[in-house]
Amino acid sequence: GKGAENGLLIKGGDSLESISTINTIVFDKTGTLTVGKPKVSVIYSEKSLTGSGYDDNDVLLYAGSAEMGSEHPLGRAIIEEANQRTIGLEPLTEFDAVPGKGIKTNIKGKSVLIGNEKLMIDNKISIKDYKTKFQEFQQQGITTILISIDNNIRGVIGISDKMKDQAPYTLDKLREMGIESYMITGDNMQTALNIGSQLKFDKAHILAEVLPNDKALNIQKLQQSGENRIVGMVGDGINDAPALAQADVGIAIGTGTDVAIETADIVLMRGDLRNVVSAINLSKKTYKKMITNLFWAFIYNIIGLPLAAGVLYGFTGVFLPPFLAAIFMATSSVSVVTNSLFLKRYEPKTPQQVEEEKLLISQEKVVDPVCGMEIDPRKAIEYEYKEKTFHFCSANCEAHFKLDPEKFKNYDNTDPKLMQVKPSQEKETLGQTKIEKGKMEVQKKENKEELKMGKLKCVECDTTQDLPMHCGQAMHKEGDQLVCWMGASCGAQPIPEHHGKPMDIIE
Incomplete structure (x- = not known):
């Protein structure tokens, strides 16, 4: 209940208990630390390099057409840029996705490759003419995509994604709690270092150039890298699901894919990264309540049972009457329940979230x-x-x-x-x-006609009043109450009374 109030979906007691013990947490970059809405920020084409050949729109045409068969966020960013420039994209005749590297396809009878440097090296395509710009974009933290047409690089597309406003604050809070944080990404190390520096990640805590299928393997390596290392994983995409399952505690962003949400142990329904801290706070507080409840339950029984059995009667003549034993037993249960109910007064949110709520x-x-x-x-x-x-x-x-x-x-x-x-x-x-x-x-009318609305009429004095409004329309009667036209779950209220009696509804 307390978790749901704060936008946390916790799937069972095991998940709630486990997150209180984590000492390492890994964040996926795209869609988790970043907004997840990448945009094309720069294009460097063959024409920009040599003064002739493929220009920016030509590069976008081939890149956008190739990405028509992809569901990757970077691909959607390229397609969106092409659409904004009203570039007519071509249908694909073939499509081959190379995991962690890019795409191979054929457009207008030309062989097209779109992806990272590894894809070009695997296909023996030289990038030396574009190497300077390629590295320049990477140093700026821009995800860089190479476009090859007929086995020659024709351009470079730079795509950037905005960092989530809550990300730096969340990571600072986790570090204050003594939790070691990592960032995992498929970007090359140079781009990852640039982005990581904004979030105070050093090179040792950046897992870059990780293929989608290898994310779970990296989580496993972290788990095996030290004794008592409990690893949590925060992600949102389809390729994060194996890593979420491998981690001791998987945390999914509620705005992410269904597969990630289904796989995770905890879901941040509002997509606010600060709720990772809230979940840990709530888990630790709940665990403390459990320990306190166990303590009081044992104390009552350790003291009360010998007294009720008459252990001290032979020495002191004192014994515990049955009615007092019953009272103490009930008091034990009441104290445990009362202590648990105090948890409803606990606020797991971070100080920043509390201030925003007040605002x-x-x-x-x-x-x-x-x-x-x-x-x-x-x-x-x-x-x-x-x-x-x-x-x-x-x-x-x-x-x-x-x-x-x-x-x-x-x-x-x-x-x-x-x-x-x-x-x-x-x-x-x-x-x-x-x-x-x-x-x-x-209709060619100058005056507006008001919508016909029913009224409420007193059964004794004929006093009338308008029906209450909900969701822009007058409410209607269902049973002994008035409900919204969109259903009782949206809005319902008792029928207003006049002279102590429910009013009638008239047209």
């Missing part, structure tokens, strides 16, 4: 873009679209938004009464727009 409390409520409902940002579901964060009152509203984000993105200028009308209504006049049989027809 949120002082802020005004946010508006659900789908239904127009004002909600507490701390309890809302968050979803980021085009670098803007939207808040939702329920999963239903979030799902509606994801179907057509463009429809709701300018909700600030929308009349809340006109938000999210039920699709089951075949005909409705909403201001100047009429919805009829799924087709939008613009």
Whole structure:
């Protein structure tokens, strides 16, 4: 319960107990320490090098077309850049993914290779002309991808990913707790060192150039590198799943893949890295409570049982009457339960999280873009679209938004009464727009017609009032309560009373 309140999904008591003992923790880089939304930051093409040949758009055309068959975040970044430049990508005739190295394919009858330096060396393709730029990008912490067309390098694409704001603070807190931290990545060592330096990782604590299939092997090596080394792994991707399973405690980011979430022992539902610290704090506090409870339970029994058995009666004439024994036994149980309940008052969050929460409390409520409902940002579901964060009152509203984000993105200028009308209504006049049989027809009307809403009427004095609103629409009666049109799980309340009696609903 306490874990769920703080965005932690802990799969069983073993996981909760194990995380209190970890002394080493390994973080995947992409999507865990970084935001996981890489973007193309630089392109160095053959034309930039020699003044002729393939230019930036040509390089993007072949690279983007090749990545059409890939699900890798770096591939999606290249495709997105090509789309933004309105470059028409070509269909693939073949596709061969080389794990940890890149892609081999054929586009427009030309052999295309996209990947790291290892892939080019394996295929005997020289990169000497681009070596200087290649190393320059790596020293800047940019993930560098080489593009070969017909066995010649035609360009270099640099992709960078923003570091998560909470990452430095989380790592500092873990180091204060005496936990040794590592970063694991498939990037080359130079790029990894540049990124690692921002997070205070030294070379000994950076595991670079690790192939996806070798992540679990690296975790195993760490486990075997010293006595009593308990290793935790934090990751989010499909290729992190074996490592999460190998680690003593696997921790998955809630915004990651289903495979990683299923494999992990603990899931950070909000994707906040600081919750790694919160999980360790909660685990240690819970373990202390268990030890305290065991202590008091044993003390009561060690003292009470001999007294109840009359051990001291022969020496002192003192014995424990049965009714007192029953009282002491009940007191033992009550003290253990009470001590456990004090855990509800414990705050496992980091000081930084507590300060942010206080700031949120002082802020005004946010508006659900789908239904127009004002909600507490701390309890809302968050979803980021085009670098803007939207808040939702329920999963239903979030799902509606994801179907057509463009429809709701300018909700600030929308009349809340006109938000999210039920699709089951075949005909409705909403201001100047009429919805009829799924087709939008613009009506030439100057005045807006208000939506027809029911009212509440007192059964004695005929006093009327509007029905309460929820998710942008009037609530309706179900049983002895009023519920939201999206369901009772979204919102419900008792029917208002007047003169001590529930009011009637009238049209």
